[in-house]
Amino acid sequence: MKTGAMAILFKTLLAIAGVGMASCSAWAGGINVTAHSKAGDAMVYAVPLDTPMPALKSDTSTVAQEHLQFTPYVTVLRTGSEARFPNYDNLDHHVKSFSPVKEFEIKPAEKGAPPVKFDKPGVVVVYCLIHEWMRAYVYVVDTPYFAKTEAAGTVALDSLPPGNYEVRAWHPDMGTIKPPLRQTMKVGVDGVQQVKFDFDFIPKKRKPAKTS
Numbered sequence: 001m002k003t004g005a006m007a008i009l010f011k012t013l014l015a016i017a018g019v020g021m022a023s024c025s026a027w028a029g030g031i032n033v034t035a036h037s038k039a040g041d042a043m044v045y046a047v048p049l050d051t052p053m054p055a056l057k058s059d060t061s062t063v064a065q066e067h068l069q070f071t072p073y074v075t076v077l078r079t080g081s082e083a084r085f086p087n088y089d090n091l092d093h094h095v096k097s098f099s100p101v102k103e104f105e106i107k108p109a110e111k112g113a114p115p116v117k118f119d120k121p122g123v124v125v126v127y128c129l130i131h132e133w134m135r136a137y138v139y140v141v142d143t144p145y146f147a148k149t150e151a152a153g154t155v156a157l158d159s160l161p162p163g164n165y166e167v168r169a170w171h172p173d174m175g176t177i178k179p180p181l182r183q184t185m186k187v188g189v190d191g192v193q194q195v196k197f198d199f200d201f202i203p204k205k206r207k208p209a210k211t212s
C-alpha cells in the first residue's frame with residue numbers, strides 16, 4: 001500500500017523561508033520557517049555544522065492518552081530530554097515501545113509513572129497494547145532547533161545563530177527505516193533562505209479519535 005501511494009508522485013512542497021532578524025540580537029540571526037505542504041506532522045530540524053551546540057535545557061514533553069488516542073501524534077525532542085505519558089481517560093491503557101532507540105513500557109496499573117528519558121537519537125514508535133489503533137511517534141534529534149509542521153503545513157524555527165546547518169525533514173509516513181530528507185543551508189544575520197523538500201508520498205489521513 002505504501003508502494004501504491006508512491007506510484008502517484010505527489011510532490012509535497014516544504015518551503016523554508018529564512019528571514020533574518022538582525023535587530024533581535026547581534027549573535028542570533030534567527031530564521032522563520034514556513035512549510036507549504038499537506039504534510040502536517042512533518043518534523044523539521046536544523047543541525048548546526050559549525051556553531052557550538054547550546055546546553056541541553058531540562059524540558060519535559062507530554063504525550064497524553066486521551067479519548068483513546070495519543071496526543072500529540074508526533075513529538076520532537078532533543079536527545080537527553082524526557083516525556084511523560086499520562087492517561088487522561090477513565091479506562092486503562094498499556095503504553096509500550098519496542099523501538100531499539102528507546103524501549104519502554106507503562107503498564108495499566110502504573111498511575112503517575114515517572115517520565116521516560118530519550119537518550120539516543122532516532123524514531124520511537126509508541127503503541128497501546130490494549131487499543132491497537134493507538135500510535136504515537138517520538139522523534140529524538142541531536143539539536144535544539146526543531147519544529148513540527150501544523151496541519152496547514154506551516155512551521156517556525158526561531159533564533160538560529162548564524163552559520164551552516166543541515167536541515168532535515170521527516171514524516172511518520174516515511175516509515176522508521178528511511179532517513180530524513182536533508183539539505184545544507186547557510187543562515188546569516190539577515191537575508192532570506194529557501195529550502196524545499198519534496199516528499200514522494202501522500203500523507204495518510206488519520207482516523208478521528210474514538211469515543212467509546
Ligand SMILES: [Cu+2]
Pocket residue numbers: 068092093094128129130131134
Ligand atoms: Cu489504550
